[in-house]
Amino acid sequence: MSDMPRRLGKYEIVGVLGRGGMGTVYRGFDPAIERTVALKTIRNDHLDSGVEDAIARFRNEARAAGRLTHPAIVGVYEYGEDHDVSFIAMEYVEGFGLKEYLSQLGVMPLADSVSVVMQLLDGLAYAHEQGVVHRDVKPSNLIITSQGKVKITDFGVARLQSSELTQVGTV
Structure with missing residues (x-):
């Protein structure tokens, strides 16, 4: 866990929720409004060829889910980039x-x-x-x-x- 960032954008990193082939999902905290979030990330420097396509698809995910406000859909708060990491800040769901x-x-x-x-x-x-x-x-x-x-x-x-x-x- 030594490679875990301390912050992504305005969010403090609290821990790791899961890891995948292209990135990690962190438990984060927004200190401005005191809200726990999930931060889905992809590390741009770890992507092979097609990095622009992968980042575009990641942004597309944020746009698609960000359009949606429904009790059965995890809410998206923000898309951001911090150095070599693209991230989506979303609703943290216990379950x-x-x-x-x-x-x-x-x-x-x-x-x-x-x-x-x-x-x-x-x-x-x-x-x-x-x-x-x-x-x-x-x-x-x-x-x-x-x-x-x-x-x-x-x-x-x-x-x-x-x-x-x-x-x-x-x-």
Whole structure:
């Protein structure tokens, strides 16, 4: 964890929430308004060829999710760049990914399953009404809170109705 930054933009870094192939998600804190956030990052200097495309897709994710204000969608607060790191500041959600939730629980009770699906469909319908298509709905991109609320996250391959940026390798 020695490579963990102390700050990204105005945000203080509190800890690591997860790591992926292109970046890290940090738990951060906005001291100006005393709010905990999640900071999704990509390190621009760690990207191979196509760095501009990767950064453009990352910005596209922020734009796509930033258009959306819905109880079932993780809110996006800001896109920023700090030295060689691009980041998206978003709502911090206490909970578990649906994939993790199911691996611990086994089979979800029918009433809970119906509730999850209805919340998911409500959030996706809203996104579609706003011109945003998620295109990567899967258990690891859904967070279940302790209150049983669903939060859709990771609009990284989302398509904006007016955008040509899509996932690498698509036509």
